[in-house]
Amino acid sequence: MTERELKKRPTAAKQVETTDDTDIDSDGAAAAGAKGQNMKNELDGILDEIDQVIEENAEEFVHNYVQKGGE
Amino acid sequence: MAIVKVCGIETEYGITALPIGCANYDNPVSASSLLIRSYVMSCSKRVDWDFDGETPQVDARGFKVQHPTRYVELDSGLVNTVLPNGARYYVDHAHPEYSTPECSNPLDLVIYDKAGEMVLANSLKLANESLQITNESKSKQHGTNSLESIVVYKNNSDGKGNSYGCHENYLMDRKVPFPKIAREMVSHLVTRQIYTGAGKLGVEEHGVELDDPPFQLCARADFFEQVVGLETTVKRPIVNTRDEPHADPNKYRRLHIIVGDANLSEVATFLKIGTTAVVLAMIEDDFIDRDLVLADPVSALKQVSRDITLKQTIELSTGKSITPLSLQWELLEMSNKYAHQEGLKCLGNEDVGAQVLKYWQSVLQSLETNPLDLANQLDWVAKFQILEGYRQRHSLGWSDPKLHTIDFQYHDMRPSHSLFNKLPMLSLVSNDQIAKAVSQPPTDTRAYFRGKCLKKWGDSIVSANWDSMVFDLGSNQSQPLQRVTMAEPLKGTAEMTDTLIKDCCSPTELLERLSL
Numbered sequence A: 001m002t003e004r005e006l007k008k009r010p011t012a013a014k015q016v017e018t019t020d021d022t023d024i025d026s027d028g029a030a031a032a033g034a035k036g037q038n039m040k041n042e043l044d045g046i047l048d049e050i051d052q053v054i055e056e057n058a059e060e061f062v063h064n065y066v067q068k069g070g071e
Numbered sequence B: 001m002a003i004v005k006v007c008g009i010e011t012e013y014g015i016t017a018l019p020i021g022c023a024n025y026d027n028p029v030s031a032s033s034l035l036i037r038s039y040v041m042s043c044s045k046r047v048d049w050d051f052d053g054e055t056p057q058v059d060a061r062g063f064k065v066q067h068p069t070r071y072v073e074l075d076s077g078l079v080n081t082v083l084p085n086g087a088r089y090y091v092d093h094a095h096p097e098y099s100t101p102e103c104s105n106p107l108d109l110v111i112y113d114k115a116g117e118m119v120l121a122n123s124l125k126l127a128n129e130s131l132q133i134t135n136e137s138k139s140k141q142h143g144t145n146s147l148e149s150i151v152v153y154k155n156n157s158d159g160k161g162n163s164y165g166c167h168e169n170y171l172m173d174r175k176v177p178f179p180k181i182a183r184e185m186v187s188h189l190v191t192r193q194i195y196t197g198a199g200k201l202g203v204e205e206h207g208v209e210l211d212d213p214p215f216q217l218c219a220r221a222d223f224f225e226q227v228v229g230l231e232t233t234v235k236r237p238i239v240n241t242r243d244e245p246h247a248d249p250n251k252y253r254r255l256h257i258i259v260g261d262a263n264l265s266e267v268a269t270f271l272k273i274g275t276t277a278v279v280l281a282m283i284e285d286d287f288i289d290r291d292l293v294l295a296d297p298v299s300a301l302k303q304v305s306r307d308i309t310l311k312q313t314i315e316l317s318t319g320k321s322i323t324p325l326s327l328q329w330e331l332l333e334m335s336n337k338y339a340h341q342e343g344l345k346c347l348g349n350e351d352v353g354a355q356v357l358k359y360w361q362s363v364l365q366s367l368e369t370n371p372l373d374l375a376n377q378l379d380w381v382a383k384f385q386i387l388e389g390y391r392q393r394h395s396l397g398w399s400d401p402k403l404h405t406i407d408f409q410y411h412d413m414r415p416s417h418s419l420f421n422k423l424p425m426l427s428l429v430s431n432d433q434i435a436k437a438v439s440q441p442p443t444d445t446r447a448y449f450r451g452k453c454l455k456k457w458g459d460s461i462v463s464a465n466w467d468s469m470v471f472d473l474g475s476n477q478s479q480p481l482q483r484v485t486m487a488e489p490l491k492g493t494a495e496m497t498d499t500l501i502k503d504c505c506s507p508t509e510l511l512e513r514l515s516l
Helices: A002-008 A028-053 A058-064 B028-042 B106-142 B178-191 B266-284 B297-305 B324-342 B350-369 B379-393 B401-409 B431-439 B447-460 B494-503 B507-515
Strands: B007-012 B014-018 B047-049 B063-066 B080-082 B088-092 B095-099 B149-153 B166-173 B224-229 B236-240 B252-257 B461-465 B468-472 B481-486
Touching: A028 B379, A058 B401, B007 B106, B007 B266, B014 B028, B014 B095, B028 B088, B028 B095, B028 B106, B028 B149, B095 B106, B106 B149, B106 B266, B106 B350, B106 B431, B166 B266, B178 B224, B178 B236, B178 B252, B178 B266, B178 B297, B178 B324, B224 B297, B236 B252, B236 B297, B266 B324, B266 B350, B324 B350, B379 B401, B447 B461, B447 B468, B447 B494, B447 B507, B468 B507, B481 B507, B494 B507
Parallel strands: B047 B461, B224 B236
Antiparallel strands: B007 B095, B007 B166, B014 B149, B047 B080, B063 B481, B080 B088, B088 B095, B166 B252, B461 B468, B468 B481
16 A cells, blocks of 8 residues: 555545545546646656566466456 | 436456466465455454345335345355455455445445455455465475465456456336336447546457457457347346346346446546446436437447547447447537436435536547547556557567566556556545545445444354345344345445444344334
């Protein structure tokens, strides 16, 4: 969860309350578009991070990820 | 007037053990069992799922106390439990599955779906700690250095043609004829993919090149073969006809939708549930005023998923052609009119309903002008952006295993390895709300009664399921096993039962007072 708190929720302003105390951020959707643009700028940093955490032996990992059908 | 669309999501997670080759837990059934057992043992008492399906009568509060005619043993021996938040957590086939408690509105469901991710992440931590202890003792015995761990993915396929599901459930009025629901909802299920898709590399279908197209919107579209049907594992239908209401069957239907992707994005989950609930309410109120029936839904489902330009048209049975975006605009326009005339109480909460329509419009607008603006809101756009960025940076072809690793790891439930967690995605709910939902049930559905009884009298509850619980009142009672049924999804709420649960000192007293 530490990871999530650090990375995912930079501002409390975007959050929406529910049921008991409904208080929805009315500009959330509009402001979100601008944030999407920002992500392009952040992309380089994100790709650096991805390089650090992706499974090392990609070919073997992908080959061996076999699941049984479900449902 | 449409009834409240009480809703829930069931997610089967992908599971594997690493490192490859030296893992004892590469059997998914044992790995899933270890995972769930580890978590459940860390909660208080484990309460098993009750497979007894029966049709109870209902008293004024939606309860009825009965003497169970037979005590049901778990038929498979696999772990299958109820959590204190009212959810079901179990091994389904070869996957761990988390089914959210019943929620009264789409935003609560986002919270409980995210709480499910936290349950899985916590389970992984606990299971892997116990594996580490086993590994260490084995290493001492055999002089090996094994670092085995279980890994779980909230995705829908293995890239090799095997799919596992993410199913949605909506409460419907039994009075609405099923063929009408099926006819009027398909065009929404086919076109909502443009914002609900989780994104996927390649195609998993016989006769189609694996990397043509290299990326598609929806992880599940490849696996659907018919429009309407009962199956979920073979010849999957866009509209599933399973008729298990888990509620009063004379009043309700539980519409079971199996065509969706498992989403990590909160906006995608919110819209997936919210827009579908509005469309279902309009169907219930006979509000759909135009013919949007598709000529060939199964082909359209795949075509829409495989066209990231969103420009290709699909054909309506009237002979007209329409883009998936235009079809979504038509549905939104009708929904706005519906909200204006009828209100959105059907979404459990007017404000949440208004927010669904607002996000729906904003997302459609961005999809029309520049979909990449939604990289922080929708799973498929976020995933596409990092795959394309990574591909360009390292000059990789689309079939490179590194890209497939990214595709899987986007859905990794280990917080340290989750690529989704690295992205600045828009949050609709707070961490506190999610953390609370791991242990507390929703307050405004019958899940409240289930969760609170489990918490207070877990030792006296033999088993539980969606619409009943079996209490063991002790051998000094003439009828020690007593079943409480909950046929009304919107009864058993905090408002209706909180005082009762707090006031009662024992389950015997609770059942006596419920029988009055």
